[in-house]
Amino acid sequence: MTTTETTTKTARLFVQNGRRTRNTEEQTAYLRAYLLKSPACPPEIVEACAEEMAQQIAGEECILIPVPDSKGDTRQNLWLANRIMRNDRTGEAQVMDILTRSEPTESQCKRHRKGKVPLTPEELKITVKPHKPFKLLKIYFVDNVTTSGATIQACHDALGFGTGLVYAEAMRRA
Numbered sequence: 001m002t003t004t005e006t007t008t009k010t011a012r013l014f015v016q017n018g019r020r021t022r023n024t025e026e027q028t029a030y031l032r033a034y035l036l037k038s039p040a041c042p043p044e045i046v047e048a049c050a051e052e053m054a055q056q057i058a059g060e061e062c063i064l065i066p067v068p069d070s071k072g073d074t075r076q077n078l079w080l081a082n083r084i085m086r087n088d089r090t091g092e093a094q095v096m097d098i099l100t101r102s103e104p105t106e107s108q109c110k111r112h113r114k115g116k117v118p119l120t121p122e123e124l125k126i127t128v129k130p131h132k133p134f135k136l137l138k139i140y141f142v143d144n145v146t147t148s149g150a151t152i153q154a155c156h157d158a159l160g161f162g163t164g165l166v167y168a169e170a171m172r173r174a
Contacts, residue, residue: 006156008146008164011052016112016147016170033168034109036144037069037076049167050083053142054093056165057084060138061092065099065162067143067155068126070108072101081142084165098131099141099155112147121154128158140165 012029015022022030032049035041064084066077074097085093102125108118139162141155152164 006149006153006162006164008149008152008166008169009056009140010146010164010166010169011049011056012168013171014168029168033145036080036167037109039076041076046080046083047087049144050080051087053080053165053167054084054087057091057093057140059091062094062138062140063134064093064095064140064142064165065155065159066095066097067141067151068100070101070106070110071104074099077142077144080144080167084142094137096131096134098129099126099158100129101125102127108147108151109145118148118150121150121157124151124154126151126154126158139163142166145169
């Protein structure tokens with residue numbers, strides 16, 4: 001068990017349901033963040049979100065690592081990471097698909113919608129895939145949305161270092 005709390009760079013914020021009515025900007029961020037999870041997400045949405053995320057790391061030489069979904073699939077976040085890399089006009093970002101899950105877990109999003117507490121980083125079962133050695137650069141874990149921070153923390157714990165880079169973050173209670 002770790003006590004480290006990772007940091008996250010976020011392009012947009014929104015309030016969680018029930019706190020107050022979201023303003024137009026927050027509602028757009030919320031809808032886009034969850035649309036990014038879908039294979040049916042229009043490419044123009046991915047492109048717009050990636051551009052905003054690339055602005056968060058502009059000029060940095062870094063590695064973008066897609067976060068695996070609850071079943072261990074990285075396709076959606078890999079698509080997003082590749083678009084961020086192409087939008088990072090001033091930096092030298094590269095993408096490495098090296099995380100998975102040792103077993104499927106319940107989606108944090110579904111748990112949140114059901115009113116359940118988030119899984120802990122340990123319960124998320126994120127592991128590192130076998131990979132070739134790489135030059136150590138700033139590491140960003142690319143994800144569409146974060147609510148509790150547990151998934152980004154699980155990625156950090158699996159690799160031993162790294163920072164979150166997410167499109168939208170649900171503002172937590174004060």
